[in-house]
Amino acid sequence: MGAMPFSELFKSRKPHVGGVGEGAVQGSSTIGPAAPDRAAIVADLENAGISWFWATDAAGQVSYLSEAIARACGHEGTCASGVTLQSLLIPVAGEGDGRSLGLKLGTRKPFSGLLVETTGGEPANRLVLRLSGRAVFDAAGGFIGFRGSALDATEEYRNEEEASRLAQxxxxxxxxxxxxxxxxxxxxxxxxxxxxxxxxxxxxxxxxxxxxxxxxxxxxxxxxxxxxxxxxxxxxxxxxxxxxxxxxxxxxxxxxxxxxxxxxxxxxxxxxxxxxxxxxxxxxxxxxxxxxxxxxxxxxxxxxxxxxxxxxxxxxxxxxxxxxxxxxxxDLELEDQLRRRMESDLADAIEAGSFALEYEPLVSLADNRVVALEARYCWEDEERGRVSPESFLPIAEGSRLIVPIGEWALMRACRDARQWPATVRLAIPVSPVQFFASGFADRVAAVLEETEFDPARLELQLCEAIIQGDAAMVDKGLGALFKLGVRLTLDHFGRGFTSLSYLRRAPFSSLRVAPNFFEPTIGDELGDMEMIGAIVQLARTLGMETSAGGIHALPLLARLQALGIDHVGGYVFGEPMSADAVEIAFLQGDWTIAPSDAGSQRASRRTVFRKIGLIHTDCYYEVTLRNLSRSGAMIQGLEDVPVGTQFVLDFGGGQLAVATVKRVMDDTQGVEFEQELVDDGAGGLVTRGRVSPYALANAGLPLQSLGAGKVAGAPEAGVPRFKLSRNAPRPAGIAA
Structure with missing residues (x-):
């Protein structure tokens, strides 16, 4: 038989043993002739929410539960028969391991302040309670259950929970x-x-x-x-x-x-x-x-x-x-120092007039006729020598020095192009920093007026990053340039995320395919030709021309021609030329260039010139990396290396690549990687994985981040199988 409910206990006024909360009722007494009924006091406390009560029998099943708690648990009345208390009330998150209430009841020792949450009812109606209780024994000392009280801590807990959430x-x-x-x-x-x-x-x-x-x-x-x-x-x-x-x-x-x-x-x-x-x-x-x-x-x-x-x-x-x-x-730390120094030198170079322009032919694939020349920046520095645009233009953009450099280049190029035939256009790239600089269209107008250059012959190449800027500023800038009568080309199309609806209404004359489409893919070693074909069809639908630059080989040129690309530039039609060389070429009449593979380069191969490590058996050699692609590289510095030899190339910073020699030219070897390199996000290539510092620590080395040098633990000596070439170049460090 279960324990007597609280209401019956108070109505009976019989002496009993047990407790409510921290105290135990040992008997009954009245205060004067009109003392209130104890059951009424309990009811008042429960109805006011001041305190609630609970009781279990000897088996741990609930024999009494204040109606507010029972309702929050999804039960009606004050008794949830056949249900244990710990199935209705669970510790709140972070307040125990989920068994603490059951453990406390099992030990039959008094407890207080246990934070629990009701379960079983609607989530919005659940309560957080501070639970107290004491075991109840009969006159003979036999255990008959637990009785206790509960205080509503819902608001307090939710406020603390919200404060904790806001703090994190x-x-x-x-x-x-x-x-x-x-x-x-x-x-x-x-x-x-x-x-x-x-x-x-x-x-x-x-x-x-x-x-x-x-x-x-x-x-x-x-x-x-x-x-x-x-x-x-x-x-x-x-x-x-x-x-x-x-x-x-x-x-x-x-x-x-x-x-x-x-x-x-x-x-x-x-x-x-x-x-x-x-x-x-x-x-x-x-x-x-x-x-x-x-x-x-x-x-x-x-x-x-x-x-x-x-x-x-x-x-x-x-x-x-x-x-x-x-x-x-x-080496990014060194790169940061070099960048700051180059930024300072760029400012001096503007004052010293150390910049020049070269021009790369853009050829019509219909008849191999030169239809435009693209301006390319050149910087001849006393210490660095010839600095590639890929090295200094990002720094010029970051420091906003591209604005005066770009203004000078536009003036210089328009003056040079005045000497060309009237049917040949001048194409010049425009940085987002230039475009968004105050008064850019006005400066273009001033240059055209001063040089008396035909606006219809000027083609401004705008990258997709420009049209992803503030819409109002972009529309205003493009509109001002369009009114000048210049041609606008959307450069590197497909690299960004241009809205097609915007493209339909934007005043562009041509689309220039992004060079990343020429990267070899698993299905097509020439790149993503299907996507290029789709771009050509899109341009035709919009009434635009298409062009592509950096074309490096005749097979790629043939595919682009079959897809309908209008104009192409790159190694197959020659390298950039000085202004004087361009004038000489035009003196011979219509300038046509037959494509050639004489100066072609392998697709996506980066020309580099730096020292790397090469591991073979138990020897570590220092060789020169001449060029690099995802699938292979050209290295120079070892003689008498047979085809099929397997090396491990150490690019520094824990980057190791297993490579097999595929062809040999004197002291130069062409190698193929076992696993392709991946993009580093800035036009470079890196290995997928690196030597783990944990592996080095297992070998007895201290656990620390990887440095820029050779991989720790690489062999230092042994019996060399290959001879170092005396004629191999010795670069001082990593090329920019």
């Missing part, structure tokens, strides 16, 4: 805040060091966010950040922790991923999703995103190290032109 999460986006992200990163790295696992940290910075605040207001900026948070959740898809550090800075922590190919795909996905247009209450806008990536334990084993590495990679990605990602590398 960003109130605007709902993402983790800086404090929580710091804790998560530190805890993850500490735990992963014990289990030798990897973790990756992304640092994100929004591009052009300040323009949104300045043009649409801070309310629009807040709305934009909320949408950014939603898109980040969609891109990461639950694979890691996302945090907003404040302003337009974000972090993403991805556990158990160190494959740089996979991480590069994720970085591009994030950039793509965040670069799509946003619809806000106060207007429409487009921003961009730059990403820096650091991987533990390769780039750091402590939180401070990893965050610094990711910050440095982010800084490099922003200086590289924004809208891209960069992996951390130990």
């Amino acid at each position: 999460f960003d109130s605007l986006t709902g993402l983790s805040n800086r404090h929580r992200m710091g804790q998560r990163i530190e805890a993850t790295l500490a735990a992963f060091r014990q289990t030798k696992r990897a973790a990756t940290l992304f640092m994100l910075d929004l591009d052009r966010f300040k323009q949104v605040n300045d043009t649409l207001g801070h309310a629009a900026g807040d709305e934009l950040l909320q949408q950014v948070g939603d898109r980040l959740r969609g891109a990461v898809a639950g694979r890691g922790e996302i945090g907003r550090l404040g302003g337009d800075e974000f972090q993403v922590l991805i556990p158990d991923v160190d494959d740089r190919g996979e991480l590069g795909v994720l970085a591009r996905k994030i950039i793509a999703m965040l670069s799509q247009p946003y619809s806000l209450s106060d207007g429409r806008c487009t921003i961009g995103c730059s990403v820096g990536v650091a991987i533990a334990p390769y780039d750091g084993v402590e939180r401070e190290e990893l965050e610094r590495a990711a910050d440095l990679a982010l800084y490099a990605s922003k200086n590289g032109g924004r809208g891209q990602f960069r992996f951390y590398a130990a």
Whole structure:
């Protein structure tokens, strides 16, 4: 038989043993002749919510439960027969292991202040209670159950929970805040060091966010950040922790991923999703995103190290032109120093007039006739020699020095082009920094007027990053240029995310195919030809011409011609020429160039010139890397190497690539990689994986992030099988 309910206990006024809350009722007494009924007192306490009561029998089943608690648990009345108390009331999150109430009841010892939550009813009606109780024994000392009280702690707990949430999460986006992200990163790295696992940290910075605040207001900026948070959740898809550090800075922590190919795909996905247009209450806008990536334990084993590495990679990605990602590398610190020095030298070069222009022919595939010449920047530096545009233009853009350099180039090119036949156009690239600089269209008009150059012969090449800027500013700028009568080309089309509806109404005369379409793919060694064909058809539909630059080989040229590309430039038609050489070529009449493979280069092969390590058996050689592609490289420095020899190339920073010699030319070998390299986000190539510092630690070396030099533990000596070439060039360091 179960224990007597509280109401019956109080009505009977019989002496009993047991307790309610912290005290026990040992008997009954009355205070005066009109003492209130104890059952009425209990009812008043329960109805007022001051205190609730509960009781169980010897078997632990509920014999009494205040009606408010029973209702919150989905039961009616004051008795939930056949149900144990611990099945109705469970410890709240973080307040025990889920068995604490059952353990306390099992020990038959008094307890108080146990925080529990009701279950079984509607989530909105659930209560948080502070539970107290004491075991009840009969006159013979036999255990007959538990009785206790409960205080409503719902509001107090929810307020504390909300305060805790606000202390750990960003109130605007709902993402983790800086404090929580710091804790998560530190805890993850500490735990992963014990289990030798990897973790990756992304640092994100929004591009052009300040323009949104300045043009649409801070309310629009807040709305934009909320949408950014939603898109980040969609891109990461639950694979890691996302945090907003404040302003337009974000972090993403991805556990158990160190494959740089996979991480590069994720970085591009994030950039793509965040670069799509946003619809806000106060207007429409487009921003961009730059990403820096650091991987533990390769780039750091402590939180401070990893965050610094990711910050440095982010800084490099922003200086590289924004809208891209960069992996951390130990030589980024040196790169940062060299960048700052080059920025200073660029400013001096403008004053000294150290810049020149060269011109690359753009040829019509219908008759091989030169229809335009594209201007290319040249910088001859006293110390560096000839500096490639790929090296100094990103720095000029980051420092806004591209504005005076670009203005000079436009003036110089228009003067040069006046000497060309009237049927030949001048094409010149325009940086986003130039385009958005105040009065750009006015400066173009002034140059055309001063040089008396026909606007119809001037072709401005605008990259997709420009039309992803503030819509009002873009429309105004394009409209002003269109009124001048100049031709507008959308350069690197297909690399960004241009809206087709916008393309239909924008005043572009031609589309220039992005060079990344010429990267070899698994299905087509010439690149993504199907996509190029689709772009040609789109351009025809819109009444635009198509062009492609950097064409390096005759088979690729033949495919592009079959697809209907109108104009092509690149190695198959010659390299850039000086202004004097262009004039001489035009003196011979109509200038036609037959395509040739005499100076062709392998698709997507980067010309480089730097020292790397080469491991063969137990010997470590130092050789020169001459060029590089995803699938192979050309190395120079060893003689008498037979075809089929297998090497391990050490690119530094723990990057090892197994390679097999496929062809030999004296002291130069062409090698093919066992596993293709992947994009580093800035036009370079890196290995997917690296030598793990955990593996080095197992070999007795200290656990630390990888440096820029040769891989630790590589062989130092042995009996050399191959002889070092005396004629091999000896570069002093890494070429820019």
